[in-house]
Amino acid sequence: SRRHVVLAKLLEMVILFFLDLLVLTALMILSGIVFMGLSFTAHPIQQMLVNVLSATLTATLCADVTMILLFYTQKTGFAPLLYLVLFLDPIHQIFQMSLSTNEIFLRLHLGDYTMTSLVGAINTQLGLGASFPANQLILVLVYIVAVYVITCLVFNKRELDF
DSSP: OHHHHHHHHHHHHHHHHHHHHHHHHHHHHHHHHHHHOOOOOHHHHHHHHHHHHHHHHHHHHHHHHHHHHHHHHSSOSSHHHHHHHHHTOHHHHHHHHHSTTOHHHHHHTGGGGSHHHHHHHHHHHHHHTSOOOHHHHHHHHHHHHHHHHHHHHHHHTSOOOO
């Protein structure tokens, strides 16, 4: 079914993001050990793995939103540009630049619900070992599932041109 196609593509991207970042991290550690004679303790390696998780979540969120355009147009024309723009998190940037002094914005803590804020909170809490960021992880998963559902709804209404 079409929802399985969308889910397969999403899971494929998540696995590729994660494995790619994991391999690059392992290569960085190995090159540091071999070429520079560095010795890594558990904490820097843990922080690198937390960064891998954070980068995977960010890339997954951006790719998930980009999939709406990909499956709607069934072309890759503007999708890479949209992906790059989403990676900059324009909503967070707008909140930071123009709405950060707005009293309503501050009372509702709307800036805490942007992609950058959620992934940053996950990265900080896991990196410091302060607490498990369950609320932020749940919100990120809600974002991913909501965009997945939107992508499925858009793709169900389209004729296949692949």
